[in-house]
Amino acid sequence: MDRNAPIGVFDSGIGGLTVAREIIRQMPNERMVYFGDTARLPYGSKSQDTVIRYSRQIIRFLKTQNVKAIVIACNTATACALEAVKEDLDIPIIGVINAGVRTAVNSTRNGKIGVIGTAATIRSDVYTKELKKLRADLEIIGKPCPLFVPLVEEGLWHDTVTDEIASRYLSCLKGKYIDTLVMGCTHYPLLRSTFRRVMGDEVTLVNPAYETAIELKALLEENGLSCTENPGEDQYHFFVSDQAENFTNFATAILPNEIQETKQINIEEY
């Protein structure tokens, strides 16, 4: 495996860009190929079988780009598909759940952890299972928050309506006196300041995007896969299954660099 090959990152759409952003910040020399499944988003309302089928198609596409490792930058796809797709893959693959789980367990003092995410992520109970594997006596309170993704995508990152919806969604978590809140959807770091305001300074916000980039860096080092050459100009490639122009605008708003181009592919061919 070529250590200077790109990292493959995928998500159902734009949310995974918060993970891509952390990878760019923490590993500025690494190349990256990002795929956003914008034709078939959101994954949060889909069944496990469907999400596994979609993830397999995307991984087949990323392999055509010679990626050296893959990050599933999507909580729903990690929850539904990581274990299934890992089996038949010959390169390292990580999701966005493990790193956040480890950080949450290390952060909590009172053992009460809240998890927010899409309906599918919370329904899958993956955070509860993974957190309890590390510490069985934890009390985990999961809360599905289906409106946060459309609010982020409508640009209401700092808005009274988002505050109101957040107050409603998070009130049950405040009532349980959690001291740690896992942002279990990749869109959610963009609403961090709202969560901070609603939850107060006492609660630790865990950002799995940030933690996952740290995990990826260690994984590449362990496997002798860290990039050693200057990536040059052609460092980042973005692909989507639909609406390339919208994606480019959103990516430019989220990432540190301006995005020149997003290519559209027919993912169902893979």
Place this chain on the structure above:
Amino acid sequence: MDRNAPIGVFDSGIGGLTVAREIIRQMPNERMVYFGDTARLPYGSKSQDTVIRYSRQIIRFLKTQNVKAIVIACNTATACALEAVKEDLDIPIIGVINAGVRTAVNSTRNGKIGVIGTAATIRSDVYTKELKKLRADLEIIGKPCPLFVPLVEEGLWHDTVTDEIASRYLSCLKGKYIDTLVMGCTHYPLLRSTFRRVMGDEVTLVNPAYETAIELKALLEENGLSCTENPGEDQYHFFVSDQAENFTNFATAILPNEIQETKQINIEEY
């Protein structure tokens, strides 16, 4: 063609149920096969090519159910795909746009009509084009309202947050003194009371679901396709591409009858 065969109705998900509801109310003897493309919703963020491809798959499926006529109960699919799919079809097919357009033109007194819908419907400009075909001097103000669908699907049909979002979306239409507002998305009739409150009693709300059922009834009569026998117990069949149970709950909330069963199919096989 068997006049006692079912009517085929499809949508990207649950929104088309407002059209199904009107068909059930206005033609209580007709059989119906409904397909909701819940695995691939929402169509509103997808490109025209993608929506045409999906619509063709669904029509192939509905033909396996021997439908005698098809209603595209989805504004996005009507806007993007009706003309394209009509060409190669041997049974009557209508969308949800024409009937609403005719009613809006007949209703307006000052010639200023507002249209609300998903980003794709408004971007397609289909309402403006169709309205101006009937009356060239109309002033049409289109407004994309991406949050209404998730608000409806979160059950916030009567809620202060929905009121606030509606006030923001609709303020530009109020400022233009429209006297007629077309609800250009099949979810929106469920927010009718909010629109009524925000827009005031002076503005006529056009519900294309209601108007489309009237158009369908006339079309069946013209073509000698109105049902003549008692439909018996097995009158309605519901199919989705994902999340059958959620769909059943939603359909039961919207339709006059309780839904017994929703079958899940793999629409990509058609």
